[in-house]
Amino acid sequence: MMERMDNICKSEVKEGPSKSHMQQCKEGQSHTFNFQYKGKKYAVTCDTSKTVLDALYTNDCFKDFKEDNMEKEIVIRRSKGEVPRAAVKTDFPCCLIEKDELLDITFIKNTGHVDTKKKTTDRLSFSNGSENLVIFYIKTKGGEKVKRLMKNNELRNEVDDVCVYAFKDDKLKAALRRDGRFIDVIFKKQCALREFGSDINHEMSNTVEHLDRKYFEIIVISDKNQLDSQDDDLCDVSTEMNEASAADLKESVDPNQHPIKTEQEETKNRNPMKSTKTSAKYSKIIDSKEILGILRSQFKDLLETLKQRENLKNKSEVQTFLRAEYDKSVQSFLEVKKVKQLMRLSECVCQIRVEESARGTGFLLFDRFILTNAHVIGEFDPFSWNLSKTFTAVFGYEDLEANETKCVPIKEQIAAYYYGKDNMDRYLDFALLEMKVTDEIVNCPGLLSRYVPGPPPNRGKICIVGHPEEGVKKMDPCFIIGRENRLEAADKHISENIEFIHVMRQQFLAEKWEMHDNQFNYDSCFFHGSSGSPVFDEDCYLIGMHTGGYVYPGENGRTRSIIEYSYSMQPILERIITQAKNSGKSDTLKLLSEYKSLNLYLENNDVDMEIDPQNQEDCR
Structure with a gap:
């Protein structure tokens, strides 16, 4: 446990997009970067396998700044890279920060839609193998038909661009969801990334491996809402809550588009063969969209963990296993006798x-x-x-x-x-x-x-x-x-x-x-x-x-x-018996001898001198 926790506490991240970065992430080398807050500059020495926030927390001054702004959202802007002044998330890997780069730290009002405490790092596994990282840049103001893009409007007013990191085999939709700063409407509408200086559109279902170091804006390419599907949830996983409210969805898209469908309409679309006639009455679950989003965000990781642990190869094997395990679990401690x-x-x-x-x-x-x-x-x-x-x-x-x-x-x-x-x-x-x-x-x-x-x-x-x-x-x-x-x-x-x-x-x-x-x-x-x-x-x-x-x-x-x-x-029982023998507590030994499972056979003067219970060494 000690050796493992030592590795865990170094917060290992995946390999970077360049050879030097990849080597740094792998070996966890030490490097330095600087940050400035209200005009004053501070140095940070960190392990390249840390996240930016984890590295900043090694600086006592930053801890004080963060404590003074606990209810606010932190904004971290880079000074280098293809798009300078782009803001990164707190879980941005340190190995992607250039040596001696200056990060600008500010705090903005948290509108309540962004979780400032729980960070998405589900893919930053501390035990899995390394994967190559990519970074790309997105304009915070959005493109065609998009009026609002960021969950926090203050972020849009504060910065022009954000820097997103992802793994090469990630789909774009999953990468943006995990980033957590974008409103959910871009995952419901048929949106895409349009590269600046080009007419090429990158759809949400594409992988990000070809987006490295490029600069984009998000556009709406179709007025139609996308239908949720289980396959989507298997491929596109987010550890952030789906926190956009109904107001977000209405405000986010140009009024010329078709209105976003209600939850009931979406349910009907997802179940086209199901009759709308039913004798049962259902009441609306409070925050059902948020709850559904949380459950979906966790599904893929749980499924992959299960498949690895039980050596399951396809969906049918998973279903068979879950049925069997469900049968076992409902029996456990639910039998009246038990x-x-x-x-x-x-x-x-x-x-x-x-x-x-x-x-x-x-x-x-x-x-x-x-x-x-x-x-x-x-x-x-x-x-x-x-x-x-x-x-x-x-x-x-x-x-x-x-x-x-x-x-x-x-x-x-x-x-x-x-x-x-x-x-x-x-x-x-x-x-x-x-x-x-x-x-x-x-x-x-x-x-x-x-x-x-x-x-x-x-x-x-x-x-x-x-x-x-x-x-x-x-x-x-x-x-x-x-x-x-x-x-x-x-x-x-x-x-x-x-x-x-x-x-x-x-x-x-x-x-x-x-x-x-x-x-x-x-x-x-x-x-x-x-x-x-x-x-x-x-x-x-x-x-x-x-x-x-x-x-x-x-x-x-x-x-x-x-x-x-x-x-x-x-x-525990072995030690109790040993101490009872050493101290000559025959009454205790007699009581214990009545339990046949202990296999305790006593003889006259049966004393085990292994450890004297009065010895202070036995009272550590």
């Missing part, structure tokens, strides 16, 4: 509170012993193993009214504990706590009865039960991300949140992110407060303990995570 079983098992889950404040999650493992994460309990006396604060296990916290909760005090001394790597290079993060009350607390014998020894799973469906965000008990069904797909999942998250890559890098370096053999990964909505939650497989067997994720502060300081993980149960 739901009831999870409900019973969830009674063993409790919220861990420290002096009345929620700290994390735990679960009744066996008898009167609760398992949680070591980082949940924090610091304690390393010599006596006594907790420094008062801990309580709260069962049944499923409603904010909290009428049915049972608050059980926890003994001062820790029963078992490990935080760090063990002598087998496995990472452990657990604390076994003993409750003071010995009477029956919950209608559950403990989740150890639902444990079967085995290595951490690599595929399948799981369900986490815990108290995320320090709130009431919740469940989160999700899918395990296989070891072979971890990097791909991390790449996807980073590419979708590229504006925070500098934050991710800082967290990576500070916390020394690693992946371990005894953990399994997934995408979960469980963050703070859910550490220590039990993780069940699709047959409701206990397989791990949810521990955390590779987290960083995202937008507005909200916690985000690249990927989440659990540690498997087997190493």
Whole structure:
């Protein structure tokens, strides 16, 4: 994970259009460029594999400028190139910026149609092979029959031209959509690029490989609206929302053109064989066009990922696979029997509170012993193993009214504990706590009865039960991300949140992110407060303990995570048994010996001297 994140944090981009640029992007060489803001100039030294915004964020002065203009859209204009003063997007590759080039930085009013925070970098994959880049220039005022072209009118008033980058095998439509600055009407009308100094028109379905370094205006070549099709969506992918409003569409095209059809008319055109007569009544979905655009923009990448992962070659194989997977997914955790079983098992889950404040999650493992994460309990006396604060296990916290909760005090001394790597290079993060009350607390014998020894799973469906965000008990069904797909999942998250890559890098370096053999990964909505939650497989067997994720502060300081993980149960139980033997806790060992799955056979004076639990080395 460390080596991979180091590469990821360099924000690799594809090969450039020239040999020197291609070499730079490939090797991630260091170079310099300058920027000016309000007449003052600043130098930036960066890795050529970064985006322009990522490089600018290495400059402390720029960070201050950006913070002062958080609600505004940034405009970055080049001083060199075939069309000087053309504005580039924030995700423009640094390897396309010439050495010592001066970028002019200004901020303009954001009209609300342009997303100033989420950058489109879906093709800037951090793990795929390199592709050649091209750049071309487009006039912001538009050509024939086009009154408005840019989503943000302020941008049209501020700059005359924009510089667009793309990959050679991109279609023009996909490249402009990914750029995100153009209104959606150009994708609905039959528009084209007309090259200045020529009568040649380049249609949206053409690839961009022959457009490199050329200068265009966008024109409307036909009054007819284009019909949406699934094939279009497979070929033309955008990670930006389709944000043009109805007003945009009306304002964008000359009134002499035919009016743009309504959503109902478009639906009718897409389904010419479907009867308009129906007995069912449907209500309009709010923001349906925007939602449809988001779903379509994600479809191609998801489809390609699926085809690569499952080795599918054509549409029929994809359809067959999706039908089979759908059948499996609807069965998972939806069978009444499984739901009831999870409900019973969830009674063993409790919220861990420290002096009345929620700290994390735990679960009744066996008898009167609760398992949680070591980082949940924090610091304690390393010599006596006594907790420094008062801990309580709260069962049944499923409603904010909290009428049915049972608050059980926890003994001062820790029963078992490990935080760090063990002598087998496995990472452990657990604390076994003993409750003071010995009477029956919950209608559950403990989740150890639902444990079967085995290595951490690599595929399948799981369900986490815990108290995320320090709130009431919740469940989160999700899918395990296989070891072979971890990097791909991390790449996807980073590419979708590229504006925070500098934050991710800082967290990576500070916390020394690693992946371990005894953990399994997934995408979960469980963050703070859910550490220590039990993780069940699709047959409701206990397989791990949810521990955390590779987290960083995202937008507005909200916690985000690249990927989440659990540690498997087997190493945890092995360490608990070892520490119980070393400390001579015969009562604990006797309780554990009742679980046949542990294969625990005790003999007189059976003491494993591998690690003394009172040794401070065991309390890392």
